Amino acid sequence: MVEYLPRSAWNARPPNGGPGNLTVSRVEGAVIHWPGTGSTSVIHSKAAVASALRGWQDYHMDTRGWSDIAYQVAVDQAGRAWTLRGLRTQSGANGDTDVNERYGAILLILVTGEQPSAAMKATTRGVIADFRRIYPRGTAIRPHSAVRPEPTDCPGDPARAAIARGEFTPGHSEDDMTPAQMQELKNFIEARTQAYALWTHRQLRKDLSAVVKAYALDIKNYERQTDAADAARAAAAVWATAPPSLQADGAAAEQPAAPDPNVDPELSLPDLDPFPDAPAAAEAEADAGK
Template sequence: MKLVSRSQWGARDYRLPNGATPYSRPRRGVKLHYLGTAYTDRAHDRCDDYVRQIQAQHMDGNGWSDIGYSFVVCTHGYVYEGRGLKRRNSANGNTTLNDQDYAVLLMVGSSGLTKPTTAQLDGARDAIEYCRKSGPAGTWLGGHRDGYATSCPGDAVYAWVKAGALRPTAPQEEDPMAGFTKQDIYDAVWKTDQVAAPDTAPDRKTNTNWQPQSYLKDIGNRVRSLTVTVAAQSAAIHALAEKVGSGVDTDTVVAAVEKAIADAVVKVDIDVTQNQES
């Protein structure tokens, strides 16, 4: 949690005795608030100025003994200590409601910036968990409008509260392999490695995507190559045996051998391909 203490944001001293009033009972939970006025986002180095402005309004305008909230969360996710964990807040509507729950303000308005930022929701969740763990506060969670006639904390914040005030998650990076099947990967690896090194079988050390079926296909191609070679040699031997000594000229023998080899290669190629596809 990015907690900003009172001394860090330059808080004024609270007035005694009311500003030091402790909670008289365990807190039921946490109520969330918004500003209820127009708000324009600002650079973070100006957020502490605004928190001091809220305190001044509460003390000088409302006549309260301190800033009314337990904690204030800016749009950058920083949690400013208001009255903190031990001193009773004055923002929930009346003494009973103030004593019942912590008051956490999100710096968003009724106009201008009305929707909390992702960082702000993270900070608000930090504040809620801090109140529960260190307050301690119970698990109840609501908005200022729960139990008091007001539009606070605004529809956007209240919808988040009613949905459980879940911590927002960072956008997930797009998976570059999304949509690709194992077969797609296998085919791509096979094509790449065959082009890169047609006479060398890749292994797992050089290619972590190499699959067992890659070895099988490689073996199949090598068997096919050997089968074609053997068939061609056998055809040549038979052709020579038939023509030599029959009185035909050399050119005729050569042509017969070449045809026999070509026919053998085509036949073996068709047979092997059909076996692979079946």
């Protein structure tokens, strides 16, 4: 559910009467609008949006003679949803009475040439989902130019293209990333993968080297102990055949204990290096080549 800013957030004037609520069974969908001011000066801050909404309400009521600002809900580039007439009240923005009775009206606060932001598209999807909960048969999403009896450029080419791509449709799976953002994510994943592969290679090489050294040392120790044991056994055999007088003067060589074959030798392996950050991948690769 979308959190809607109330009319008091933009200091709205009270409406002069109005057409009343939409009839649920008649609603076919929602129509997407833009202000169409011809300006390229963006309207992004909360204060700027509130001021613009008051200006458009004054124009609609004082110049056009309408009961209120024409649209039901406005969505800005920051993803804020503003209550205008409200989703249940019939709009005055779509064209003639018949079209206004069959469609709701959502205003995207865009200026000429401006692309809808990811936040704007996400909130608009939420608003349309709320709209469909009220009007289950109202599943169509149309640009104003497709329903108005007279020609209009509303809601502008960028919004019209977004509608065609389904980017305002609830449940749309597109992640709203720009091509540049997609490339940046791809680069990050590739760098992270390379860094992990290099880290794994270096750790395995280090561990294998430690195992080889420990094994070689173990073999030497075993051979040394085995050779000493063999020498002691040979000396004992010689002393056993020696005359008693010699045995009295000498002492049998003390035989060292043989290593226990059932006990694994204790190995001292190095601690793992910390996993490198993705930006350090290039530096790690250079180190690996040294």
